[in-house]
Amino acid sequence: MEFTRRDLLRGSMALVIAGAISEASSAADDPLPSWNDGPSKRAILDFVRATTNQSSPGFVPVEQRIATFDQDGTLWVEHPMYTQVVYCLERVPAVVKAKPELSNVEPFKTVLSGDREAILKLSMDDLFKILAATLTGMSVDQFEAEVKQWLDNARDPRWKRPYTELSYVPMTEVLTFMRSKGFKTYIVTGGGQDFVRQYSEKTYGIPPEQVVGSAGGTTFGYDKNGKPFLTKDPKLLLNDNNAGKPESIHLMIGRQPYAAFGNSTGDRQMLEYTKAGDGERLTMLLLHDDASREYAYGPATGLPDSKVGTFTQELYDEAKSNGWTVISMKNDWKRIFA
Amino acid sequence: MEFTRRDLLRGSMALVIAGAISEASSAADDPLPSWNDGPSKRAILDFVRATTNQSSPGFVPVEQRIATFDQDGTLWVEHPMYTQVVYCLERVPAVVKAKPELSNVEPFKTVLSGDREAILKLSMDDLFKILAATLTGMSVDQFEAEVKQWLDNARDPRWKRPYTELSYVPMTEVLTFMRSKGFKTYIVTGGGQDFVRQYSEKTYGIPPEQVVGSAGGTTFGYDKNGKPFLTKDPKLLLNDNNAGKPESIHLMIGRQPYAAFGNSTGDRQMLEYTKAGDGERLTMLLLHDDASREYAYGPATGLPDSKVGTFTQELYDEAKSNGWTVISMKNDWKRIFA
Numbered sequence: 191m192e193f194t195r196r197d198l199l200r201g202s203m204a205l206v207i208a209g210a211i212s213e214a215s216s217a218a219d220d221p222l223p224s225w226n227d228g229p230s231k232r233a234i235l236d237f238v239r240a241t242t243n244q245s246s247p248g249f250v251p252v253e254q255r256i257a258t259f260d261q262d263g264t265l266w267v268e269h270p271m272y273t274q275v276v277y278c279l280e281r282v283p284a285v286v287k288a289k290p291e292l293s294n295v296e297p298f299k300t301v302l303s304g305d306r307e308a309i310l311k312l313s314m315d316d317l318f319k320i321l322a323a324t325l326t327g328m329s330v331d332q333f334e335a336e337v338k339q340w341l342d343n344a345r346d347p348r349w350k351r352p353y354t355e356l357s358y359v360p361m362t363e364v365l366t367f368m369r370s371k372g373f374k375t376y377i378v379t380g381g382g383q384d385f386v387r388q389y390s391e392k393t394y395g396i397p398p399e400q401v402v403g404s405a406g407g408t409t410f411g412y413d414k415n416g417k418p419f420l421t422k423d424p425k426l427l428l429n430d431n432n433a434g435k436p437e438s439i440h441l442m443i444g445r446q447p448y449a450a451f452g453n454s455t456g457d458r459q460m461l462e463y464t465k466a467g468d469g470e471r472l473t474m475l476l477l478h479d480d481a482s483r484e485y486a487y488g489p490a491t492g493l494p495d496s497k498v499g500t501f502t503q504e505l506y507d508e509a510k511s512n513g514w515t516v517i518s519m520k521n522d523w524k525r526i527f528a
Numbered sequence: 529m530e531f532t533r534r535d536l537l538r539g540s541m542a543l544v545i546a547g548a549i550s551e552a553s554s555a556a557d558d559p560l561p562s563w564n565d566g567p568s569k570r571a572i573l574d575f576v577r578a579t580t581n582q583s584s585p586g587f588v589p590v591e592q593r594i595a596t597f598d599q600d601g602t603l604w605v606e607h608p609m610y611t612q613v614v615y616c617l618e619r620v621p622a623v624v625k626a627k628p629e630l631s632n633v634e635p636f637k638t639v640l641s642g643d644r645e646a647i648l649k650l651s652m653d654d655l656f657k658i659l660a661a662t663l664t665g666m667s668v669d670q671f672e673a674e675v676k677q678w679l680d681n682a683r684d685p686r687w688k689r690p691y692t693e694l695s696y697v698p699m700t701e702v703l704t705f706m707r708s709k710g711f712k713t714y715i716v717t718g719g720g721q722d723f724v725r726q727y728s729e730k731t732y733g734i735p736p737e738q739v740v741g742s743a744g745g746t747t748f749g750y751d752k753n754g755k756p757f758l759t760k761d762p763k764l765l766l767n768d769n770n771a772g773k774p775e776s777i778h779l780m781i782g783r784q785p786y787a788a789f790g791n792s793t794g795d796r797q798m799l800e801y802t803k804a805g806d807g808e809r810l811t812m813l814l815l816h817d818d819a820s821r822e823y824a825y826g827p828a829t830g831l832p833d834s835k836v837g838t839f840t841q842e843l844y845d846e847a848k849s850n851g852w853t854v855i856s857m858k859n860d861w862k863r864i865f866a
Contacts, residue, residue, distance in 0.1 A: 253735055330778060391591070399712075407775065408775050409771070410797055410801070418797065420774065420778055427765070433748035436748050437758065440746050441745075444721070444722070444736035445736055466757075
């Protein structure tokens with residue numbers, strides 16, 4: 191058979207068209223469109239392929255596919271201050287209104303003064319007094335209503351947007367992608383479980399029962415009509431930082447995760463615990479190295495360790511020697527917010 | 529038009545056949561074939577219809593469909609002794625072998641003697657010493673291996689069958705039926721969470737992360753090779769009886785159940801908490817009134833209250849006045865075991 195010039199042209203046109211279609215469809219098929227090609231994106235795609243492809247030696251049965259995600263600094267912005275701490279500070283006026291005797295008592299007096307410098311200097315003890323006054327003592331229902339109302343109205347001062355809009359699009363893509371491959375996605379946060387549960391479903395598609403966090407106890411009782419309700423206690427039951435993360439994962443989930451994502455020393459033990467399992471495991475740390483689009487803190491930024499979301503050089507070295515992947519916000523992410 | 533006698537015969541044959549088909553298909557469609565028709569079966573069917581039919585005023589969105597089940601005495605046999613207590617007693621020889629100095633120390637000495645009367649008279653303090661020695665102090669992995677091995681080999685003395693075969697078929701039908709209608713089924717047990725998680729998936733189709741139970745803490749650490757692991761602590765973190773049930777439901781699930789099943793005073797607050805929610809709620813207590821097929825204890829049996837699975841007359845009265853359904857094992861269940 192012989193080809194005429196016209197046939198060849200037709201053929202190359204067909205090839206061009208086929209190529210264009212294939213490129214378009216591979217872009218449409220890309221489950222992580224906000225990620226630049228590179229080792230981070232590849233690590234996620236390779237891990238999911240290896241654990242969900244039935245013919246792969248690393249195949250994981252669907253019921254064992256557990257992935258855990260730190261929240262503050264991993265799924266959404268944590269600087270300059272954890273959102274829940276902002277909530278607690280902004281609740282102080284309402285607390286003092288209900289108990290006017292607190293208005294001249296520290297640390298409430300300082301918070302009411304609005305003096306940011308003085309507020310930032312409050313001790314941990316003072317901070318705990320504020321957390322106890324704003325997160326405990328009320329019924330679970332009342333607390334949930336207060337949090338929801340605040341979330342609807344509060345705005346981040348830098349972006350002038352609701353805090354729930356400051357979740358990272360590349361990470362919500364990872365959540366959606368992993369769920370589409372049969373993974374159960376959990377939040378495992380040092381933040382308050384009851385607080386995060388108020389928006390986790392809407393913001394991340396993660397239902398309340400898949401939020402593991404620091405938690406106080408509750409006490410069951412009856413109101414004056416004999417109707418049962420739960421009151422939030424000031425006693426800390428679970429401190430979900432550092433070693434508390436794997437301990438709470440065991441308590442609340444009862445399975446070792448196959449994938450874990452964090453961004454600070456508080457996530458170290460969760461990643462170690464995840465990586466210690468057999469077979470394929472994915473362990474990733476997000477490095478905030480993008481001062482212009484978000485914030486910069488941690489190794490290689492040239493800036494001192496941050497007290498909020500501490501990412502030490504030591505943690506960076508452990509990541510490198512243990513085969514954890516460090517995600518560079520600056521280089522790995524095409525965009526950050528929706 | 530006129531019918532001949534033959535036509536009429538044909539017609540009645542067709543009716544008979546149609547009737548037979550419809551009966552067979554309705555038996556095949558019956559999601560609760562081990563239940564006799566009666567108020568208990570009807571309560572379950574009515575509740576599921578009302579909460580899952582989109583046009584019903586009681587419709588519940590799928591993500592809110594939470595059903596909680598006590599385990600001992602509700603999903604499987606609890607008499608004459610909770611299975612986990614049998615496990616602990618049968619573990620004592622291995623514990624003493626590892627620590628021979630315990631062989632002359634009470635209560636271990638009594639347990640080793642095999643004197644059933646003396647063992648049944650052990651105080652709660654003594655029992656706690658046995659639980660602490662057999663349920664804590666080892667790694668989570670070691671404990672899980674010990675429980676699995678025991679479950680494979682232990683036999684109930686009355687039925688000569690593995691304990692996991694003493695689950696109630698009518699209740700596993702309820703679990704399967706409710707799951708098929710979008711309910712997430714949870715075990716909420718006073719028994720040990722880590723113990724129940726070793727068989728819940730195989731026995732009830734309930735994964736470990738949906739088992740809420742009494743729990744000690746764990747401590748994260750590293751073995752001599754630097755590999756992370758969790759050790760089971762003797763400190764009780766969650767006591768999942770009485771008020772502890774709704775408190776743990778809030779901690780572990782974060783949603784109020786729409787349905788709750790129990791069989792003793794330890795389940796009272798869970799049922800109250802469930803019933804306190806808006807809309808349709810299903811609250812059921814299983815009464816053990818069938819000495820010949822299983823055991824009889826509780827009201828209307830003429831026998832004294834049992835210490836194991838206490839079902840008082842007071843609880844019975846509360847059930848009746850609150851609209852909870854009392855399931856009669858004797859009258860409501862066609863069969864008990866598989």
